[in-house]
Amino acid sequence: MRVLSGIQPSGRLHLGNYLGMMKRMIEYQESSTLFAFLVNLHALTTVTDGEFLRKSTLEAAADFLALGLDPEKSIFWVQSDVPEVTELSWYLSNHTPMGLLERCHSFKDKVARGVSANHGLFAYPVLMTADILLYQANIVPVGKDQKQHVEVARDIAIKFNNAYGDVFALPEPEIEKDLATVLGIDGQKMSKSYDNTIEIFADEKALKKKVMSIVTDSTPLEEPKDPDKDNVFAIYRLFATPEQTEEMRQKYISGGYGYGHAKKDLYELLLEHFRPHRAERERLLADETHIRKVLKDGAEKARAEAEITIRKVREAVGINY
Ligand code: ADP
Ligand code: TRP
Numbered sequence: 001m002r003v004l005s006g007i008q009p010s011g012r013l014h015l016g017n018y019l020g021m022m023k024r025m026i027e028y029q030e031s032s033t034l035f036a037f038l039v040n041l042h043a044l045t046t047v048t049d050g051e052f053l054r055k056s057t058l059e060a061a062a063d064f065l066a067l068g069l070d071p072e073k074s075i076f077w078v079q080s081d082v083p084e085v086t087e088l089s090w091y092l093s094n095h096t097p098m099g100l101l102e103r104c105h106s107f108k109d110k111v112a113r114g115v116s117a118n119h120g121l122f123a124y125p126v127l128m129t130a131d132i133l134l135y136q137a138n139i140v141p142v143g144k145d146q147k148q149h150v151e152v153a154r155d156i157a158i159k160f161n162n163a164y165g166d167v168f169a170l171p172e173p174e175i176e177k178d179l180a181t182v183l184g185i186d187g188q189k190m191s192k193s194y195d196n197t198i199e200i201f202a203d204e205k206a207l208k209k210k211v212m213s214i215v216t217d218s219t220p221l222e223e224p225k226d227p228d229k230d231n232v233f234a235i236y237r238l239f240a241t242p243e244q245t246e247e248m249r250q251k252y253i254s255g256g257y258g259y260g261h262a263k264k265d266l267y268e269l270l271l272e273h274f275r276p277h278r279a280e281r282e283r284l285l286a287d288e289t290h291i292r293k294v295l296k297d298g299a300e301k302a303r304a305e306a307e308i309t310i311r312k313v314r315e316a317v318g319i320n321y
Pocket of ligand 2: 005127
């Protein structure tokens with residue numbers, strides 16, 4: 001079984017990315033053929049600063065490696081190092097109805113928030129489809145917001161297979177049942193584009209500042225509070241053991257436990273949770289040459305797989321006269 005997922009290196013990775021995608025991917029390396037990659041071509045739909053993209057790509061790679069992604073057990077690379085993906089994207093465009101893309105929530109949301117729509121943003125799901133089909137992925141673990149994009153990939157694969165025979169495996173999204181969407185410090189979906197994230201590897205001071213700025217209601221310290229309506233508790237429970245969660249729940253209900261206390265407990269929990277990974281990340285970032293080598297080796301493995309599919313596709317569409 002082939003498991004594949006990608007993440008945009010378009011800024012510092014956050015707790016939503018970690019729980020929605022990275023953690024599960026890393027678990028999969030033990031049981032499946034794992035394809036994990038940094039989708040820098042997709043990041044171009046929002047990032048226009050080349051230096052920032054270069055830096056963010058290396059940092060995202062360090063994040064994954066520090067969190068336990070093992071390049072020996074999985075295929076880990078940067079999207080643009082396998083140029084066949086843009087070639088495939090063009091073939092697929094010719095089997096992608098406009099309506100399919102017009103219905104994509106992600107596109108509609110961005111436009112509704114005032115992002116000026118260009119062709120890259122509109123065609124984003126086609127490039128993502130190429131990512132998935134090029135490696136014949138079966139399972140695509142993503143957060144809930146990306147489910148529709150994987151369904152689009154499946155639709156396009158079916159259309160293409162109907163036209164040319166069984167060229168592509170049909171992918172399926174895999175969404176963690178217990179985890180809908182991780183909320184940000186303002187109570188909205190945590191997202192790099194909403195400026196409401198808690199970064200996985202923020203330094204201690206920045207982490208404290210972020211946690212302290214989580215929006216809560218104004219129930220006074222001594223009064224009982226409803227844990228199920230609070231953003232601090234919502235994040236705490238994602239990282240706490242069941243016992244720790246229950247303990248905090250009781251403190252909320254009993255009163256005499258303020259949001260300031262809850263934030264301090266959350267801060268300490270996060271610090272503790274990522275402590276060993278933080279040290280590993282520092283070590284990795286001190287040697288960028290090593291990170292580049294890991295990524296280039298990964299790209300070589302990915303490209304060998306991509307070659308097999310792209311040959312079949314060229315043959316099917318008749319491009320190899
Ligand atoms: P962002 O919204 O911060 O730009 P991406 O769109 O790059 O994040 O998402 C990368 C991966 O992380 C996807 O699989 C996405 O579903 C997941 N993800 C992002 N934000 C969240 C969240 N708040 N909760 C759960 N999963 C998330
Ligand atoms: N669109 C995904 C996101 O924003 C990133 C992505 C690009 C991806 N290509 C992919 C995810 C292929 C899974 C598979 O999160």
